[in-house]
Amino acid sequence: MRRLPLEGIRVLDATHFWAGPSATGILGDLGAQVVKVESIQRYDAGRTLQVDLSQEKGYERAPAFQAFNRNKLGVTLNLGDERGVRAFRALARVSDLVMENFSAGVMDRLGVGYQALRRENPTLVMISMSGYGATGPWRSYVAFATPIAQVSGIAHLTGYQGGPPLSRFSASGVDPIVGLFGAMAALVALHQRRRTGRGFYLDFSQHEAIVSLMGTPLMDYVLNGRNQARQGDRNPVAAPHGCYPSRGEDRWVSIAVFNDDQWERLCHALENPEWCRDRRFADAVGRHRHQDDLDQHITRWTSQRDAQETARLLQEAGVPASPVRNCREVLDDSHLEAREFFLEMDHPVAGRHRQPRHPVLYSKTQPPPPRPAPLLGEHNQAILSGLLGLSRETLEELEQDQVIGTVPLRTKV
Amino acid sequence: MFPEKGEEQPLSGARVLEVGNYIAGPFCTKLLADFGAEVIKVEHPGRGDLARHAGPFPDDLPDPETSGLFLYLNAGKKSITLDLSTPSGARYFRELACRADAVVESLRPGVMARWGLDYPSLSTGRPGLSSSNPRLVMASVTDFGQTGPYRNYPASHLTQCALAGWAWYAGEPQRPPLQAGGHFTHYLVGAVAAMGMLAALYHQAETDEGQFLDIGGLEALVSVIAPAVTASAMGSDNPGRQGNAFPGTVECQDGYVGINALSYGHWVSVCRLLGLEELLDDPRFDSSFGRQRHGQKLVEQARPWLMARTKEQVFQEGQEHRIPTAYVNTPEDLVRSPHLDARHYFRQVEHPRLGHVKVPGPPFRLDASRPQPVASAPRLGEHTAAVLEAEFGLDRDDLRRLRAEGVI
Numbered sequence: 033m034r035r036l037p038l039e040g041i042r043v044l045d046a047t048h049f050w051a052g053p054s055a056t057g058i059l060g061d062l063g064a065q066v067v068k069v070e071s072i073q074r075y076d077a078g079r080t081l082q083v084d085l086s087q088e089k090g091y092e093r094a095p096a097f098q099a100f101n102r103n104k105l106g107v108t109l110n111l112g113d114e115r116g117v118r119a120f121r122a123l124a125r126v127s128d129l130v131m132e133n134f135s136a137g138v139m140d141r142l143g144v145g146y147q148a149l150r151r152e153n154p155t156l157v158m159i160s161m162s163g164y165g166a167t168g169p170w171r172s173y174v175a176f177a178t179p180i181a182q183v184s185g186i187a188h189l190t191g192y193q194g195g196p197p198l199s200r201f202s203a204s205g206v207d208p209i210v211g212l213f214g215a216m217a218a219l220v221a222l223h224q225r226r227r228t229g230r231g232f233y234l235d236f237s238q239h240e241a242i243v244s245l246m247g248t249p250l251m252d253y254v255l256n257g258r259n260q261a262r263q264g265d266r267n268p269v270a271a272p273h274g275c276y277p278s279r280g281e282d283r284w285v286s287i288a289v290f291n292d293d294q295w296e297r298l299c300h301a302l303e304n305p306e307w308c309r310d311r312r313f314a315d316a317v318g319r320h321r322h323q324d325d326l327d328q329h330i331t332r333w334t335s336q337r338d339a340q341e342t343a344r345l346l347q348e349a350g351v352p353a354s355p356v357r358n359c360r361e362v363l364d365d366s367h368l369e370a371r372e373f374f375l376e377m378d379h380p381v382a383g384r385h386r387q388p389r390h391p392v393l394y395s396k397t398q399p400p401p402p403r404p405a406p407l408l409g410e411h412n413q414a415i416l417s418g419l420l421g422l423s424r425e426t427l428e429e430l431e432q433d434q435v436i437g438t439v440p441l442r443t444k445v
Numbered sequence: 446m447f448p449e450k451g452e453e454q455p456l457s458g459a460r461v462l463e464v465g466n467y468i469a470g471p472f473c474t475k476l477l478a479d480f481g482a483e484v485i486k487v488e489h490p491g492r493g494d495l496a497r498h499a500g501p502f503p504d505d506l507p508d509p510e511t512s513g514l515f516l517y518l519n520a521g522k523k524s525i526t527l528d529l530s531t532p533s534g535a536r537y538f539r540e541l542a543c544r545a546d547a548v549v550e551s552l553r554p555g556v557m558a559r560w561g562l563d564y565p566s567l568s569t570g571r572p573g574l575s576s577s578n579p580r581l582v583m584a585s586v587t588d589f590g591q592t593g594p595y596r597n598y599p600a601s602h603l604t605q606c607a608l609a610g611w612a613w614y615a616g617e618p619q620r621p622p623l624q625a626g627g628h629f630t631h632y633l634v635g636a637v638a639a640m641g642m643l644a645a646l647y648h649q650a651e652t653d654e655g656q657f658l659d660i661g662g663l664e665a666l667v668s669v670i671a672p673a674v675t676a677s678a679m680g681s682d683n684p685g686r687q688g689n690a691f692p693g694t695v696e697c698q699d700g701y702v703g704i705n706a707l708s709y710g711h712w713v714s715v716c717r718l719l720g721l722e723e724l725l726d727d728p729r730f731d732s733s734f735g736r737q738r739h740g741q742k743l744v745e746q747a748r749p750w751l752m753a754r755t756k757e758q759v760f761q762e763g764q765e766h767r768i769p770t771a772y773v774n775t776p777e778d779l780v781r782s783p784h785l786d787a788r789h790y791f792r793q794v795e796h797p798r799l800g801h802v803k804v805p806g807p808p809f810r811l812d813a814s815r816p817q818p819v820a821s822a823p824r825l826g827e828h829t830a831a832v833l834e835a836e837f838g839l840d841r842d843d844l845r846r847l848r849a850e851g852v853i
Contacts, residue, residue, distance in 0.1 A: 189626020
């Protein structure tokens with residue numbers, strides 16, 4: 033029988049929005065049992081993003097919620113009620129890991145902070161994924177994805193030459209990247225717990241995780257006192273290097289030439305037009321110095337052609353090139369198709385759709401076909417009775433008093 | 446020498462061989478080294494890792510032993526040189542792999558196979574690395590993975606931003622799509638590989654079972670835009686390039702800040718903070734769509750207020766009102782950040798040529814109160830003799846012979 037890396041590990045998931053749920057989503061892919069805790073008073077705000085909430089059960093339809101919460105079990109617990117807190121603590125007793133991304137102090141105030149949970153379970157690992165960490169002058173500051181992109185250096189480096197910094201660098205922002213590091217933190221913590229048998233608290237700062245991706249510009253400042261600036265699509269050593277207009281409305285092809293070999297291949301693929309023999313373009317330094325002129329020649333060539341075809345022609349010649357694609361085109365990619373990158377999901381409310389799979393292919397522990405994201409409170413009975421042993425009468429009473437439930441008390445959070 | 450770690454670390458005792466180059470592969474093993482793994486970097490004799498030649502260098506003077514990028518990515522690792530294309534180089538590597546827990550390689554697909562150093566050796570019929578060490582975990586980190594129609598395509602940060610559905614969404618509507626700043630995508634692919642390695646090493650610790658991990662960079666980059674891709678799959682279009690649309694970044698006295706009024710509650714706080722309460726009665730700003738569409742009006746009216754303040758002041762005053770303001774940190778700001786300093790984020794390495802150098806720390810720490818000491822990045826082949834002596838009992842004559850043959 034197949035065994036997944038985290039089989040037998042239970043994760044109590046108190047995260048919400050995108051960063052936290054994408055972290056625990058990865059742990060679910062790796063075989064952990066993830067128990068997602070929301071409440072009918074306040075459901076995961078990730079259920080409200082990119083979706084029309086006025087639809088029937090709109091809160092079950094949000095795309096990112098579907099993508100990040102597959103394989104999880106859904107429980108609702110009102111942590112404003114003592115009985116909800118008791119149930120949460122009881123879950124902590126039978127869990128290996130608790131993850132949360134509330135503002136600093138919220139878990140403590142609710143009575144489910146690390147000190148309270150440790151009393152229940154000394155081998156428990158708890159990870160708080162706050163914006164700026166639990167110590168330092170910014171510890172209590174509010175942060176979301178956009179501020180983290182601004183504070184961590186990406187925004188400063190993304191933008192046109194001479195233009196303002198741009199916070200948006202991809203279709204989805206930093207949250208899922210933070211989530212990747214959150215999953216990594218959980219794995220490191222589980223390694224450590226396996227070794228020592230002891231639980232602990234891990235203070236995870238979203239800001240630090242993203243700053244760790246800024247190696248070159250940070251080291252340039254450390255060594256040379258130089259503050260690197262935005263360079264649009266250019267590169268300090270490569271030319272031509274950019275997104276070039278192609279045939280059609282808002283179509284572009286990206287081309288990156290780093291060395292003489294690639295340059296010769298490019299010229300050959302273009303059938304050696306006269307300007308390719310321009311002596312100014314004979315070496316990398318010259319091409320870089322005269323890249324404005326070079327770009328004009330390239331643009332004249334690319335704008336007559338389909339971006340996809342240009343990219344294929346250049347790729348087959350050994351030149352890095354690719355069409356600039358939107359998400360719809362990414363979904364139709366033949367390579368990703370060949371690598372079975374998209375999971376076919378069938379959700380009772382959100383319907384059939386595709387979503388990206390776990391990014392790593394494992395020869396022995398590849399995740400089995402996933403279950404779709406849980407409906408609000410879908411597994412209340414399975415978890416609260418099945419796992420915690422609460423009686424049917426207790427569940428009825430809890431439902432009566434709105435400590436648990438499956439219907440949100442209001443549609444907006 | 447390698448610093449003594451006071452306490453056992455999560456990966457203490459794990460030995461990882463790295464045949465990495467530039468950023469993705471080395472960043473993966475750097476993360477494993479951050480948490481206690483012994484990483485032996487196997488470099489090509491003479492040339493070494495591309496990151497040694499990429500800089501930044503002090504005063505921009507190229508020198509393979511002073512690259513800042515190499516220092517950041519390889520601090521705390523060991524370096525040995527082995528020409529893996531020679532039979533004896535490949536043999537030593539295979540024997541090292543028998544005594545290792547993991548191998549991370551980021552060469553083009555098929556290159557390790559050509560040398561008989563792939564996981565199960567498909568090409569040569571010789572035993573692959575796994576047949577002599579079944580508990581070995583091996584990861585291949587490439588742009589497109591080991592299979593599929595693009596597997597042999599070259600790629601770069603820019604072309605991957607374009608292909609993965611990133612660039613389309615960055616920049617202004619009438620101007621070219623933009624690559625993400627820095628070498629962001631390379632780091633991300635390395636981070637995905639590290640996540641996979643940590644999972645596979647956990648599995649190895651529990652079951653003694655090894656396995657092969659195929660990491661394709663394009664997949665790593667698409668997986669972190671899952672919200673937008675899934676939205677497209679469910680039929681809703683993501684807005685394309687919007688430039689610096691509100692809430693974007695806005696200029697203040699000494700740089701740029703983000704005001705980031707994301708919810709209506711933030712909007713109310715922003716209007717109060719800026720003394721623009723009259724906008725609260727303006728119906729155009731009632732919805733988040735409206736605020737985005739007309740946000741430029743707020744920015745214009747707020748200009749005098751913003752230009753009278755530094756980014757630090759805007760940040761602090763906004764946070765006092767619980768608005769998720771942020772300032773756009775430059776590399777300088779980050780290196781000098783009082784917050785990161787209070788959290789001991791950066792660490793010092795003692796470099797034999799450069800002296801004390803500040804390098805970014807790990808992305809998270811198990812014990813944030815105590816910065817982990819770290820050794821400098823290795824000189825090319827610094828540990829060749831020590832490792833080959835300790836592992837295979839080679840003496841000076843053997844080493845001299847291997848050197849003469851160009852193997853090390």
